[in-house]
Amino acid sequence: MASLSLPRVLQLKKNSLDAEREQFEKFQTLAIQKAINAIETPVKEKHVRSTIIGTFQEQSAVTYWMVAIRQPLQDNRIVAWKFCHVTHKLLREGHPACLDDSQRHTGMIENLGKLWVHLREGYGRLVHLYCALLVSKLKFHQRNPRFPGNMQLTADELDAIAENDVNNYFQLCVELFDYMDDILNLQAAVFESLGNARANSMTASGQCRLAALIPCAQDSSHIYDCNVRLLFRLHAALPADTLVGHRERFRQQFKKLSSFYKHASSLQYYRNLLTLPVLPSNPPNFLLQSDFGTYVTPVVSIPEPPPDEVDSVASLIDTSDTVSQVSHFEQAESFDTRTTPSPQPDPIVERDRLIDHLQNELKRMRSEVSQLVQERNTMLGSMREHCTRLESQLQATKSELEEEKQKAEVLSAETPEIKQKLLQTEDKAKVIDEKFQKLKGAYTQLREEHITLIRQKAEVDKLASSLRAAAAQHESSKMMLQQQLNDRMKDVELLQQSASSSEEIEAYKNEISNLRSDLENSRQKEVELESLKASMETLEIEHKTAMTEQKEKVILVTNELKEVNENLERVQKEKEEKEAELNKAKEELNAVKVESGADVKRILEEKEAALQEVAELKQQYQQEKEDLLQHNTVLEADVASLKAQLEEAQSEIKRQRCRMLSCAGEAALAVTCGALDAHEHGSARDTYRLAAELAANALNELATHKEINGNEETLAKSAVYAAHNTAQLSAYIMEVCNVSTDMELSDKLSNECRSMLSATKTCLEGVAAGRVEAGLCAEALGGVRRAADSAATADAAPAPGSVDDELATMDTAIEQAAAQIEEMLAASRAGDSGVKLEVNEKILDACTTLMGAVKVLVQDARRLQRELGDTSTRQKMYRRNPQWSEGLISAAKAVVFAAKLLVSSADETVNGKGRVEGVSAAAHSVAGSTAQLVAASRARAPPAAPSLARLTAASRQVATAAGAVLAAARHAADLARDTEALDTSALTLTATRILEMESKVRALELETALDKERARLAELRKRHYHLAQLEENGNMTNGKE
Missing domain, CATH: 1.20.5 (Single alpha-helices involved in coiled-coils or other helix-helix interfaces)
Incomplete structure (x- = not known):
């Protein structure tokens, strides 16, 4: 499509905003050019500060990058180095939007590093490493946008970024390790380029390289802090073996970072610019979570810069020939390995400045020494107070141990009394055992007498079953008595087991001896505490001579004091546990004493009650024996009469069973013959009609008989006929309900069938109970007739449209649509020419291809339906699945409608009455309707059907053809717009x-x-x-x- 090139109308006057914007861009350009110049000196802090302030004023880094990329970064190595330095400062301290604005320049920075890596000496390798660091920083912030540019985070913010997820902790730790590696590689290369001479830090060329390590040191301290916190959280959640690689990588970085801080702290250049922390001699032990409590965050602090004598904004307007000087140096520097000689300062001024600096450094060191001495005194005072507290705690522990010792002695004094009470309990148990043996002998004698009486009773009258039942009851009562005696024996055994309390007393003695050994251990701890006091005094003497040794010994003393505290706490816990065990033992002994006395009294009382019960049972047995003998004669006469009646009733029942069996056989034979005749000579509709007629006749027959006696055979046959034919009718009605598409008619049939079965059930229940109710039979008869009439109405309802017919109609419609499109194509080729012919031909060709693909898809859909079975099987499936069949018919109708819509849209577009967008909409409709048809056909098709694969392939062809129609429509629209392109060459301004x-x-x-x-x-x-x-x-x- 031809582009419109319209002239830009410029305003004749500039408003105040444009003037301010132009002034701002001017100041920013001058500041950036002064910061990124070709002079081998450190970057001026005021120029970098002005650039950073500009990002906050602009709230972006667009101006910075617009100016920076125009500098000779690929021609001058000093300019490239200072560009990396200023960019790093900007990313750290600039507006937060600087990180997002710099992401698009990541590729440029990476290519700059690849360019300078070929210069293997001097600044070439340094620029390459610094570019790699900047790329790593930008990618890190792209993956973790919640990290600020200066990498300074609190512990809560770090947890919120990682979402307290172990996987996030793990991944974030790896990314921070990579970031730290780039920083350490850069600082190692910088120090290696300077050499071992520390005087290089006071030269302009050395300071130009060292100044770039200040933001690196700031980043490294925060990254180190984040890594330590992340590793402690990982070790709290994961096994130590999983994090071996993390610990080894951290240990290597720890050594390099510690060396970096020590080396940088020894340089004179960094003394007034930043304060670097001193890392501990050993890395944190992540396997001990307690070490996290002693962890101290390293802080890199930068003192506030003195106020400039000249305003920073005013200083940007330099009246000197700075630009010409910069251009002069740019012409002098080229893409070779030649170095620029640094300016030589005045030796006298340099000497005076060095003397002043050394004096200031001496004052600072004296103040640090006095501060260290004060901290040592404070630490010694706190240690003395801590030792005093430990001594007081030890005295309290000794007093508590003495009290425990006294309690143990009292308990040992009470032990003989407990033994004496146990002996008394054993004596009482022996007496109770003797009494129990006597009671057992009496029970045995009573049992023998009972057996003798039973034998006498059996000899007197063997047929007296009631007497045997009474004897069984007496036997059960005696068994209950024996169970009670067994319970008493178990109680006595429990009293015997109480004698084992002497063993518990021995255990208590062992625990007392353990307490004594713990007391000896506490005395040993006291001796160790005395040795700790002596070591504290020696530490005070040695601290005056060597500060570092004193610190290490203080650490050792604190660790030992922690162990002493832990030991004291452990001793206190053990003491409390022993006290609890002693109290528990005392309570158990008291409970044994109380229970033993109460059990003896209870056993004596139960023994007397048992003797009384035995005497009463003996008297009751004699009385019942006499009553049973008298009642036996009466029972013999009753049994004889009952036997005669029973024989009479059994003979009558046999006769009734024979009559009922013959009636049931005749009814079953008649039902079977009717079913066989209907199966051979009738249809399902005739069968249900015959069943309804037979059920009505049977219920009518039941209603005519009011009495059962004398009509048993007729009523039995009618009941069997009514039940069988009603069930057969209900089965047919349920089948009609299942295949009916009219939900209201289906619900009506189901309700009438339910009412018919309920009425028939109520009627037959009355017959089974021995009564015939004419009202119930009439109600059941009416239910049968209503259900039969409803079934006939539902059976006569017209059937829904056939799926096969609808698919055939769809196939015919698709063929007609394809023929119409071919006719339109022929007419267009005969009557059109030029661009119109090209547009119409492409659209109609694409529509012809689409209709051909739809035709193949419809044929595959019909073929897939034929594979489901023959016509009757498919019709049955359609009726059983009405929703699916309705969906399939709806999809076929949608395809026909979409095809007709495509034909009409194409016809209107070719004749110039319509638009190309109508063809696109019709193609979308064809694709959607065919997708609906494929989904409906696939719902009931077997997965392994071959036609299903062909149908899926045809669906893809339709989608491809629809896309071709859309592409042709878009191409036609483009051609139309090209012809209507606006020619603006002859237009005036008005x-x-x-x-x-x-x-x-x-x-x-x-x-x-x-x-x-x-x-x-x-x-x-x-x-x-x-x-x-x-x-x-x-x-x-x-x-x-």
């Missing part, structure tokens, strides 16, 4: 403005029309969905509600 205004008005009108059309489309879709829902529910007639 004409251009008029056309511009008209174009704006037209655009607003089109936007308003687009909004209206979208609202109209939404309403049409709502109406379409509503009508489709009504059609599915069967609430539409001829397409209307």
Whole structure:
């Protein structure tokens, strides 16, 4: 499409905002050019500060990058080095948007590093490493946008970024390790380029390289702090073996970082610029979570710069020939390995400045020494106080141990009394055992007498079953008595087991001896504490001579004191446990004493009660024996009469069973013959009609008989006929309900069938109970007739449209649509020419291809339906799955409608009455309707069916052809727009403005029309969905509600 090249109309006057913006860009450009110059000196802090302030004023880094990329970064190594330094400062301290604005320049920085890596000496390798560091920083912030540019985070913010997830902790730790590696590689290369001479830090060339390590040191301290916190959290959640690689990598970085800080602290250049922390001699032990409590965050502090004599903004307006000087140095520097000689300062001024600096350094060191001495005194005072507290705690522990010793002695004094009480309990148990043996002998004698009486009773009257039942009851009562005696024996055994308390007393003695050994251990701890005091005194003497040795010994003393505290706490816990065990033992002994006395009294009382019960049972047995003998004669006479009646009733029952069996056999034979005849000579509809007629006759026969006696055979046959034919009718009705598509008719049939079965059940229950109720039989008869009439109505209802017919109609419609498109193509080729012929031919060719693909898809869909079975099987499946069949028919209708829509849209487009967008919309409709047809066909098809694979392939062909139609439509629209391209070569200013205004008005009108059309489309879709829902529910007639 031809682009419109319209002239840009510039304003004749600039407003105040443009002037301020131009002034701002001027100041920023000058500051950036002064910061990134070709002189081998450190970057001026005021120029970098002005650049950073500009990012906050602008709230972005667009101006910085616009100026920076225009500098000779690929020609001058000093300019490239200072560019990396300033960019690093900007990313750390600039506006937060600087990180996002710099992401698009990551590729440029990476290419700059690859360029300078070929210069293997001097600044070439340094620029390459610094570019790699900047790329790593930008990528890290891209992956972790919640990290600020200066990498300074609190512990809560770090946990929030990692979302307290172990996986996030693990990944973040690896990324920080990579970041730290780039920093350490850069600082190692810088120090290696300087050599071992520390005097290089006071030269301009050395300071130019060392100044760039200040932001690196700031980043490294925060990265180190984050790594330590992350590793402690990882070791708290994961096994130590999993994190071996993390610990080894941290240990290597720890050594390099510690060396970096020590080396940088020894340089004179860094003394007034920053204060570096001193890392501990050993890295943190992540396997001990307690070490995290002693961890101290390293802080790199930068003192506040003195106020400039000249205003920073005013200093940007330099009246000297700075630009010419910069251009002079740019011409002198080239892409070779030659170095620029540094300016030579005045030796006298340099000497005076060095003397002043050394004096200031001496004062600072004296103040640090005095501060260290004061800290040592404070630490010694706190240690003395801690030792005093430990001594007081030790005294308290000794007093508590003495009290425990006294309690143990009291308990040992009470032990003989407990033994004596146990002996008394054993004596009482022996007496109770003797009494129990006597009671057992009496029980044995009573049992023998009972057996003798039973034998006498058996000899007197063997047929007296009631007497045997009474004897069994007496036997059960005696067994209960024996169970009670066994319970008493168990209680006595429990008293015997109480004698084992002497063993517990021995255990208590062992615990007392353990307490004594713990007391000896505490005395040993006291001796160790005395040795700690002596070591404290020696530490005070040695601290005056060597500060470092004193610190290490203080650490050792604190560790030992911690161990002493832990030991004391452990001794206190053990003491409390021993006290609890002693109290528990005392309570158990008291409980044994109380229970033993109460059990003896209870056993004596129960023994007396048992003797009384035995005497009463003996008297009761004698009385019952006499009563049973008298009642035996009466029972013999009753048994004889009952036997005669029983024989009479059994003979009558046998006769009734024979009659009922013959009636049931006749009824079953008649039912079987009727079913066989219906199977051979009738259909299912005739069968259900015959069943309804037979059920009505049987119920009518039941209603005519009011009495059962004398009509047993007739009633039995009628009941069997009624039950069988009613069940057969209900089965047919349920089958009609299952295949019916009318839900209301199905519910009505189900309710009438349920009422028919309930009425028949109630009627037959009355027959089974021995009564015939004419009202119930009439109600059942009416239910049978209503159910039969409803089934006949449902069976006569017209069947829904066939799926096969609809698919055939769809196939015919698709063929007609394809033929119409071919006719339109032939007519277009005969009557059109030029661009119109090209457009029409491409659109109609694409539509012809699409209709051919749809035709193949429809044929595959019909073939897939034929594979489901023969016509009757498919019709049965359609009736059993009405929703699926309705969906398949709806999909076929949608395909036909979409094909007709495509034909009409193509016809209108070719004749110039329509638009190309109509063809695109019709192609979308064809693709959607065919997708609906494929989904409906696939729902009931077997997965391994060969036609299913062909149908899927045809669906893909339809999608491809629809895409071709859309592409042809877009191409036609492009050609139309190309022909309507605006020629602005002859337009004047006034004409251009008029056309511009008209174009704006037209655009607003089109936007308003687009909004209206979208609202109209939404309403049409709502109406379409509503009508489709009504059609599915069967609430539409001829397409209307």
